[in-house]
Amino acid sequence: MKARVSITYKRGILDPQGQAVLHALGSLGYTGVKEVRVGKLIELDLATHDRPGAEAEVKAMCERLLANTIIEEYRFELIE
């Protein structure tokens, strides 16, 4: 089973990279973009096939290491 974790700065926290990309897109003429958030994608290859167990474990990994929940939020999906 694989887990795909995506991490971005929380809403309300200025994302300097997102701002830079937003300006670059604007200068290319893509003026319809309201906001850009740049984050990280982390793929985990898990040994388990136990979905609820994997769910709990990946959540713990996010809370303890993968994300800093003071500034970041995370989402993940499990893929068979």
Place this chain on the structure above:
Amino acid sequence: MTTPLRVGIIVFPGSNCDRDCFHAVTEGLGASAEFVWHKADRLPPLDGVILPGGFSYGDYLRTGAIARFSPVMAAVARFAGDGGLVLGICNGFQILLEAGLLPGAMLRNRSLAFICRDAHVRVENPATPFTGRCRPGQVLTLPIAHAEGNYYCDPATLAALTAGNRVIFRYCTPEGAVTPASNPNGSLDHIAGIANEAGNVLGMMPHPERSAETLLGNEDGKLILLSMLDALREKQRAVAIS
């Protein structure tokens, strides 16, 4: 007769200011120092601890995020919990934040650039073990060198830091004015350094060890290291009397 103060300098893979700290504390200021490798699960007998700057674990994931799980950090947390003085400089500050020994987190600099230049900081609280030699409001010129020094915390934490006089340094102009232009990295409330609630753990982005001797053209950083050594000596005396 006083025994020389022993300062432990923690070395992580990727630390690169460890030797500068060692030099500043020993040859510059006459204390004794020893390196403590990050794999150590206990500290040798020490009076104080410095977490030096650098790029521990290549700054992978987030600055300080992996270093905080090094075995030595549990020992540093115990040392701090027992009231020992811990100074985190630059990456050392970032590690203290990730470890939860100081509140808040670091964001990328507002400019997205790595900034390497002198900065001016105002001493907001001279009544700490790290600033005893400074005057209130004194402006220090100290070098900064970082890409993630844009300090952030939530409003409740900021209120607690402010109310407790725990913002120790703020970026300012050479004259000591806190203006938007004097903030090099976008740091919340111009914060350049903060202390924990007990006051024995300080994190700061500027580098006192790189500005602690005339040969380097700047001795302002010496005030911070000397203040720390003063406080340690005081403690040593108190222990000897008791």
